[in-house]
Amino acid sequence: MLFRFSLYGFLKNQRYFEPFLMLAFVEKGLSFLQIGVLFAFREVCVNLFEIPSGAVADLYGRRRAMVVSFAAYIVSLATFAMSTNVAWLFAAMFTYAIGNAFRSGTHKAMIFDWVRIHGRSDEKTRVYGYTRSWSKLGSAVSVVLGAALVFYTGAYSYIFWFAIIPYALNIVNFLGYPAELDGEQDAPVSFGALFSVLWESLREVAGRRPLRRAVLESLGFEGVFHATKDYLQPILRQTAMGLPVLLMVSDMKRTAVLVGVVYFVLHVLSSAAARQAHRVVDAAGGEEPAADILWAVDWLLFAGLLASLIIGWQASAIAAFVLLMAVQNLWRPALVSRINTYSTPEMGATVLSIEAQAKSLGTMMIAPLVGWAVDTTGSFWPVAAAGLTAATLVLLSRPFGRDSRAA
Template sequence: MIFRFSAYGFLKNLRLFEAFLILALRERGLDFLAIGSLIAVREITVNVFEVPSGSLADALGRKRCMVASMACYIVAYLVLGLAGSFGLLAGAMVFYGIGDAFRTGTHKALIYAWLRSQGRANERTKVYGYTRSWSKMGSAVSALLAGLLVFFSGSYTSIFLWSAAPAALNLVNLATYPSWLDDHGRNKGRGLKHSAKMLGEAIGFTTRQPAMRRLVADSMIFEGSYAVIKDYLQPVIQSAAITLPIMFGLKDQQRTAVMIGVVYALLYLLASVAARRAHQWEDRCGGTEPGIRGLYVVTIVALVGMGASLAAGWAWPAIGLFIVLGVAQNLWRPIHVGRFDLYSPEHHAATTLSIESQAKSVATAVMAPLIGWAIDRLSHHATPAPVWALWPVAVCAAPMLVRLLFVTMPSLREPEEPEQAATPH
């Protein structure tokens, strides 16, 4: 099943538009506030559907929810490619958000259920890091393919439409997961009433446990900030590509397509390596919590350096620090998700991880429009935006610094593994 799990991640991340999302929306005349608002629409939709989707997955079937997620993605990608108004783009983001809500947490719960059934629960960081590394390989391939499509077509529209094809393949992949895996760790046939009960139990468990509350806060601070920051690499690369003293025979959009394809491919390849070696970082730092603290330090330093570079108009140092942030986030994610699995009952696994993702979405929905508004004010809506006007993305270092200096995570002791169930046939 590890191959199937990895194939899911690889296909999911063949979102050809991802490395060009901000530039594609800018091409349609949207300013950064409007783009931030679209991101907020997506994240608010995730917030509304996230926890109910996790409860439905635990009660009705995780595989069914994953198939529904891919179907929503297909609709979203097609509408993003064909829409000509803000309203339709917002509608596409609603489908995008529903797809995210039915996916996040649910597939991780499937992986962890399989690990328990195989007696390999103590390999959670290693196995999730491995499958995540294939997700990042998919992102690297996606960036290169998207760069080629933009280079030869001269438009961003087609990359949205092409993204529907791998989503359809992934729908087939998920629909053919073994039935016993879908049923493992959940109670069948309880319906929506049972789903609501499980939701209440999971929320109560999360809010009562100090360690769980702090894990959720970590997701809001670290994951929510990165979700806002990461896409602003695109206008930085655009500015750098236009001024690059090579490729003089190419149009600005073609030069941008080449540079984005190369830089994002490098970023995702390094992210893939980082995700696969997250368990090594954890071991070398002396455990889970020291590893998390170390990543906070790396990220804060990178954000401060990036903010200074952007304010000075230095695109290339900023690009390098964006890459550092991407690597740190992919070391962080497998370790952090493993923390949740340690302290969540198996029958609430998808719901608890959905609460975590919902918390991240709240932070992203708040920060994205604010940062977009600040950049618009500084840049006076110039296209392309000057590099120095992008420095507000670095303010995300502030809550991280507060968390690092003033909030101490209690020592997390891994509970004894429950007696493993026999492997279903």
């Protein structure tokens, strides 16, 4: 199953559009505020479906939930490719959000169930980090293919069409998952049962201090990360336009080359970080001490990014973005492992979906504000200011030197 889990991550991350998504929206005439609102709309939709989708996965079967997820992704990609106005972009974001809602939390719960069933619970961070490393390698391959498509076609629409192929292959991959990973299900299933699972999971998160804290930290770390990470793209475009190379080709093609190189390095580094996440946890002495260290590193990198953007050092700003994404891939496996440690197996997918909803809530609040600030200031420094503020607040509230596992 490690092969299928890794294949899932590899195919899932064949998002040829991802390194160019913000640039594609800018080309369609959207302001950064409009892009932020579009991202916020996606997160609102994710919030509407996130927790119910996790409960549905726990009750009706996780494999079915994953098939629904990737079918929604395929519809979304086709809509993005054909969109000619903002209304169609919102429709595409809606179906993409449905895909996200049914996927996030569900597949992680399947991995952790497999780990538990096969008596490897002490390796959960290592196993999840290993599969995540394949996801990041898939992203590295995706960047090369996406950059090549943009360079040779001179258009962004093709990257959406070609991404449909690996997503369809992943549906085939799910058909080979064993039924034991569907989770324990009781039939018949009623709305009352669905609400019961949801309510008990919410009580579990609210009633356990370490679980509640992990979910709130996800709002700060992951919410800011997903609201700001795509601003690397316009910074790369600015840099590419100023480089004295490839002067015979269009700005779009020059940008595609630089995006391809930087994002390839970024994803290779992120893959290595994900694979070594368990070592960071072990070296730190546990998941909570590791979180302390990673939050401190996050603060330092956002401070460096802020200084670089204010001064105008684009190379160091790009480096800071790359390192922040590597840190996120150390953070994510450790966070998911923390949540899995404090929650029960029966509600695994639902609790992880609550965490994903918290992340979406953070992105929903931050993305429009950052977009408005970038439009207003005409600079990208508000991107770093948002991350620095979140890291500062969390660091000031973390229980350093105390037992953060206390209920």
